[in-house]
Amino acid sequence: MPYVDGFVLAVPKDKIDAYKALARKACDVWMEYGALDYVECIGDDVPYGDLTSFPRAVMAAENEVVVFSWIVYRDRASRDAINKKVMDDPRLKGGDMPFDGKRMIFGGFDTFLQARAS
Numbered sequence: 246m247p248y249v250d251g252f253v254l255a256v257p258k259d260k261i262d263a264y265k266a267l268a269r270k271a272c273d274v275w276m277e278y279g280a281l282d283y284v285e286c287i288g289d290d291v292p293y294g295d296l297t298s299f300p301r302a303v304m305a306a307e308n309e310v311v312v313f314s315w316i317v318y319r320d321r322a323s324r325d326a327i328n329k330k331v332m333d334d335p336r337l338k339g340g341d342m343p344f345d346g347k348r349m350i351f352g353g354f355d356t357f358l359q360a361r362a363s
Contacts, residue, residue, distance in 0.1 A: 246356040247281060248318045250328075253350040255305040256312050260343035261287070264312065267343060274337055275316055278330045282317035303348045312344075324353060 256264045265285075272283045288311035293300045299311045318324035331337065 246359065248321045248324045249354045249356060250316045250318075250324065251352060251354060252312075252314045253299055253303055254312050254344050254346075255300070255303040255309040255348055256287075256344045257309050259308070261310065263341075263343035267340075268314070270336060271331075274331055274334050275327065278327045278334075279323060280316050280318055280327055282315075284316075285312065285314040287312055302350055321353065321355070 268285045272285070275283050288299065291299050291311045293305075299305075299313065300309075303311060305311055316324075318327060
């Protein structure tokens, strides 16, 4: 079963275009190094919950939108090797990040169930 890195972050609405450009570049880099799938989603129906929610988890402000993304790898070893190459790649170094990385939630997950419509 595949291994998945998941991410949730808040992006200021006036920096969405910059975030999309960064995401497209990052997608190219991850896919070049062997990721199987790369997905970026902008929140559309993501209410601020009373106790828990995506916006609450990343402390999203009124002027921010939640982004949910994931990258799929063959397995954990592939993920570790690919991420090392990505982190060393100069195409993703420097520049102004269009979001607050301190509020980004991320982690690696073992897949235990997967289904797709045919």
